[in-house]
Amino acid sequence: MKNLIVLLTITFSFLSCAQQQKEKPKNTNLPFEKIEKPESEWKAQLSEMEYYVLRQKGTERAFTSELNNVKEEGTFVCAACSLPLFASETKFKSGTGWPSFYEPIEDVNVAEEEDRAYGMIRTEVLCARCDGHLGHVFPDGPKPTGLRYCINGAALKFEKSGN
Numbered sequence: 001m002k003n004l005i006v007l008l009t010i011t012f013s014f015l016s017c018a019q020q021q022k023e024k025p026k027n028t029n030l031p032f033e034k035i036e037k038p039e040s041e042w043k044a045q046l047s048e049m050e051y052y053v054l055r056q057k058g059t060e061r062a063f064t065s066e067l068n069n070v071k072e073e074g075t076f077v078c079a080a081c082s083l084p085l086f087a088s089e090t091k092f093k094s095g096t097g098w099p100s101f102y103e104p105i106e107d108v109n110v111a112e113e114e115d116r117a118y119g120m121i122r123t124e125v126l127c128a129r130c131d132g133h134l135g136h137v138f139p140d141g142p143k144p145t146g147l148r149y150c151i152n153g154a155a156l157k158f159e160k161s162g163n
Contacts, residue, residue, distance in 0.1 A: 062097025065153020
């Protein structure tokens with residue numbers, strides 16, 4: 001009986017520590033307020049595809065986004081919270097089928113996390129204000145950064161300059 005109590009105590013202690021490690025540290029230096037909503041509100045606000053991509057970390061099919069063909073000057077903002085993410089002048093044709101950029105408007109506007117899904121290690125890109133999944137960043141982009149932010153079009157809205 002003593003062994004069972006000791007085993008349960010160790011198990012609950014381990015689970016408690018594991019839960020604490022999962023919590024993200026809060027960045028208090030952000031120039032904007034974080035947006036947190038219940039999933040039911042996100043589901044009501046977003047289209048089915050936007051919800052799938054932004055909240056469930058899904059991926060739209062390649063070459064399906066209308067934003068692939070945007071060539072006007074403007075800003076690509078988060079489809080969930082309108083945070084400015086990428087300037088049109090940093091967009092480039094990567095041939096991957098998703099809108100691609102070589103740098104965000106402000107580094108603080110995007111967050112990055114390690115993604116180990118599908119048996120590989122990638123760097124996931126998130127909106128820093130609402131934690132919406134945007135896509136991934138890879139080290140095979142053009143100069144000057146050498147980065148390719150491969151972003152789901154469903155995670156973005158385009159705002160033309162002058163609007």
